[in-house]
Amino acid sequence: MEDDALLTEQMAYYDDGAVEYDRQYTEYEQLRKLLTVVDDLPITGDVLELACGTGRWTALLAARAHSVTAVDASAEMVAIARARAASPKVRFVRADLFEWEPPRRYDTVFFAFWLSHVPPARLPDFWRTLAAALAPGGRAIFVDDGPSVAAQEEVLADRTVPVAMRRLDDGSQYRIVKVFHDPRTLTEDLTSLGWSARVRPVAGHFVGVAEPPSNGAQAVARS
Numbered sequence: 148m149e150d151d152a153l154l155t156e157q158m159a160y161y162d163d164g165a166v167e168y169d170r171q172y173t174e175y176e177q178l179r180k181l182l183t184v185v186d187d188l189p190i191t192g193d194v195l196e197l198a199c200g201t202g203r204w205t206a207l208l209a210a211r212a213h214s215v216t217a218v219d220a221s222a223e224m225v226a227i228a229r230a231r232a233a234s235p236k237v238r239f240v241r242a243d244l245f246e247w248e249p250p251r252r253y254d255t256v257f258f259a260f261w262l263s264h265v266p267p268a269r270l271p272d273f274w275r276t277l278a279a280a281l282a283p284g285g286r287a288i289f290v291d292d293g294p295s296v297a298a299q300e301e302v303l304a305d306r307t308v309p310v311a312m313r314r315l316d317d318g319s320q321y322r323i324v325k326v327f328h329d330p331r332t333l334t335e336d337l338t339s340l341g342w343s344a345r346v347r348p349v350a351g352h353f354v355g356v357a358e359p360p361s362n363g364a365q366a367v368a369r370s
Contacts, residue, residue, distance in 0.1 A: 150266040150308050153324050154245065157264060158220050160313055160321035161200075165223035167316060168201050177350045181290065182207060184354050188288050192254025195280060197244055198261035202228030204290075208257060209236045216253070218242055245269065249280040256280055259290040263326045266308050274340050278359035287342075287357045294327045295351045328353070 199217035311325035330346040337344040341360025
């Protein structure tokens with residue numbers, strides 16, 4: 148499948164570009180400001196962080212959570228995150244998020260700039276996995292790029308899966324999955340899957356809080 152090849156290339160990009168990743172937080176003030184939204188989000192209890200990257204958000208989550216399980220497929224990213232967010236509260240797991248299954252339930256599942264890397268065809272399964280990972284009363288909380296950020300990307304046209312090209316300092320280039328979700332459409336999509344979601348735009352990005360469907364709603368979504 149096309150998205151399998153893209154996801155392999157995407158994983159290579161984040162491994163090979165891990166040491167360059169944090170540069171964007173130096174170059175873009177709006178990203179630094181976006182980190183402050185954590186203070187206003189309902190992050191509680193035991194937290195599962197998907198695609199933790201270099202740990203920028205992990206350290207902030209740990210300050211609010213009882214515990215954090217931070218997962219990423221990139222060994223290079225996890226190594227940087229371990230150094231940045233070293234804490235007895237935090238446990239790091241290296242795993243492919245399209246294959247890994249959470250071994251337990253969590254009060255909060257958090258992911259920043261990960262949803263846009265999930266191919267559209269895999270979204271229903273992704274949200275079902277999240278629902279199964281949440282404890283009763285738990286929430287999924289997410290931050291990502293809105294459509295206006297597409298102008299800053301080299302988007303490849305006429306692809307069955309939305310794709311952007313990324314380049315590293317050494318000149319190497321990689322295709323990645325990059326879906327620029329519109330907050331309103333994303334809310335409607337989640338509602339159709341049985342979730343209760345509130346997605347709000349924030350300076351070209353968006354922040355979402357979603358509660359999973361009941362068991363009955365999940366059964367309907369699967370049918």
